[in-house]
Amino acid sequence: MFEVRDLSVQVGTKTILKNINFNIEKGVPAVLFGPNGSGKSTLLKAIMGFEGYSVLSGDIIFKGKRINDMHTEERVKMGLGIMYQHPPQIRGVKLSQIAGFLSGDRERVAALSAKLSLENHLDRDINLGFSGGEMKRSELFQILLQDPDLVLLDEPESGVDLENISIMGAALNEFLKRPGKSALMITHTGYILDYVGSQNGCVMIEGSLWCVGNPKEMFESIRKFGYDKCKECSYVQGRDHKAH
Ligand SMILES: Nc1ncnc2c1ncn2[C@@H]1O[C@H](COP(=O)(O)OP(=O)(O)OP(=O)(O)O)[C@@H](O)[C@H]1O
Ligand SMILES: [Mg+2]
Numbered sequence: 001m002f003e004v005r006d007l008s009v010q011v012g013t014k015t016i017l018k019n020i021n022f023n024i025e026k027g028v029p030a031v032l033f034g035p036n037g038s039g040k041s042t043l044l045k046a047i048m049g050f051e052g053y054s055v056l057s058g059d060i061i062f063k064g065k066r067i068n069d070m071h072t073e074e075r076v077k078m079g080l081g082i083m084y085q086h087p088p089q090i091r092g093v094k095l096s097q098i099a100g101f102l103s104g105d106r107e108r109v110a111a112l113s114a115k116l117s118l119e120n121h122l123d124r125d126i127n128l129g130f131s132g133g134e135m136k137r138s139e140l141f142q143i144l145l146q147d148p149d150l151v152l153l154d155e156p157e158s159g160v161d162l163e164n165i166s167i168m169g170a171a172l173n174e175f176l177k178r179p180g181k182s183a184l185m186i187t188h189t190g191y192i193l194d195y196v197g198s199q200n201g202c203v204m205i206e207g208s209l210w211c212v213g214n215p216k217e218m219f220e221s222i223r224k225f226g227y228d229k230c231k232e233c234s235y236v237q238g239r240d241h242k243a244h
Pocket of ligand 1: 011041052
């Protein structure tokens with residue numbers, strides 16, 4: 001469904017991502033770990049084709065098509081969507097307005113806003129004055145209404161309380177169970193792994209992908225030994241390391 005081949009990306013004058021390779025299959029969400037500043041959000045933004053994220057080399061392939069030269073809007077039309085790490089606030093546009101734009105199905109809007117406890121936010125400007133957790137729920141609400149085939153989730157549970165993680169996790173899980181859907185998600189806390197089953201994890205360190213494996217096992221190992229251990233023991237793309 002989605003493939004990145006040998007991708008290198010520059011932001012400003014700096015090469016942030018170096019020769020990244022991975023695949024995502026339908027129904028098999030992928031999980032991305034990695035320390036702060038390692039390039040995880042940059043990868044998601046480069047996949048979306050945001051301005052300022054220059055692909056130096058490599059291919060981004062979605063549904064069999066090379067999308068490197070497509071505008072973000074075209075990628076969205078093809079079925080890509082992103083939930084931001086730092087959601088933007090949009091003054092003058094109500095959450096209900098964007099919801100109506102994203103989905104013509106009023107019942108669906110009402111049901112999903114109720115599920116994500118956002119009924120009282122529909123009448124407010126998008127994310128303006130929302131608490132951290134409310135903003136994340138509002139982002140999830142919008143992306144689920146957009147209904148992409150591949151959703152890129154940048155720390156969806158960050159700043160969200162445990163009860164709301166469970167609500168968001170259930171909504172995401174329901175989305176991912178539908179045929180033809182998949183996700184690439186970044187997590188630091190690992191909480192989302194309790195709700196979204198995945199067998200496909202990797203670690204980004206200094207702009208390169210290192211380990212590949214079962215996300216829950218990888219998370220436990222990172223918790224115990226830190227990211228340095230990933231460098232020591234794991235497979236690294238483009239190098240001749242032996243995987244344990
Ligand atoms: N527009 C930019 N100009 C200069 N440097 C940038 C720019 N955008 C990102 N960077 C740098 O690229 C590196 C990777 O940033 P990125 O946001 O991808 O990290 P991350 O892995 O998502 O980190 P975190 O876990 O903290 O969210 C950082 O050192 C960041 O400062
Ligand atoms: Mg980030």
